[in-house]
Amino acid sequence: GAGVSQSPRYKVAKRGQDVALRCDPISGHVSLFWYQQALGQGPEFLTYFQNEAQLDKSGLPSDRFFAERPEGSVSTLKIQRTQQEDSAVYLCASSLASQVKYEQYFGPGTRLTVT
Amino acid sequence: RKEVEQDPGPFNVPEGATVAFNCTYSNSASQSFFWYRQDCRKEPKLLMSVYSSGNEDGRFTAQLNRASQYISLLIRDSKLSDSATYLCVVRNAGGTSYGKLTFGQGTILTVHP
Secondary structure (H helix, E strand, O other): OOOOEEEOOEEEEOOOOOEEEEEEOOOOOOEEEEEEEOOOOOOEEEEEEEOOEEEEOOOOOOOOEEEEOOOOOOEEEEEOOOOHHHOEEEEEEEEOOOOOOOOOEEOOOEEEEEO | OOOEEEOOOOEEEEOOOOEEEEEEEOOOOOOEEEEEEEOOOOOOEEEEEEOOOOEEEOOEEEEEEOOOOEEEEEEOOOOHHHOEEEEEEEEOOOOOOOOOEEEOOOEEEEEEO
């Protein structure tokens, strides 16, 4: 079946622009996570949704970052007034539920470059 | 101090070699442990879970030592296709963690002919 998809795959933004990154999780997956992966580093947690509820946003680096999942399926990560330090790969992952036994499946990521 | 620490490498080994990666974690409440594999410019994919009793999947053996908060991955008879970044991952359950994954920096492995 279809995996997690993300769009766009690549995004170049000028500093100060706003960007919106989309994640389509696997159908029926309740849990959705966003991670940020800087060059040469492992992914770092940004935020978590259970259905449409954003239950944890402790990893969002600043108030310029905002995420939503209004109908409990597709999610959008928005970054306002992008800065060069926002350049990274943004990964979305979904799982059937939040319990440990359920594997998180990752999308291919959106590579954001801020110039 | 990072919650999950790995030697970033790189490890350069010939085909057929045995290579071992180590990882330490700092949160004693961590409950689940994994190794993920990430190919260049691709997403991370689960390689294997890690259990206290040790577990093996073909050429790959993973081990967990809870007392030392230490995780290992052993790859025997390395293949060219094993070249990738190997990410040590812990997952905390309960509380407000909601099962988020905490990744190490990753260890780069290159297997050469």
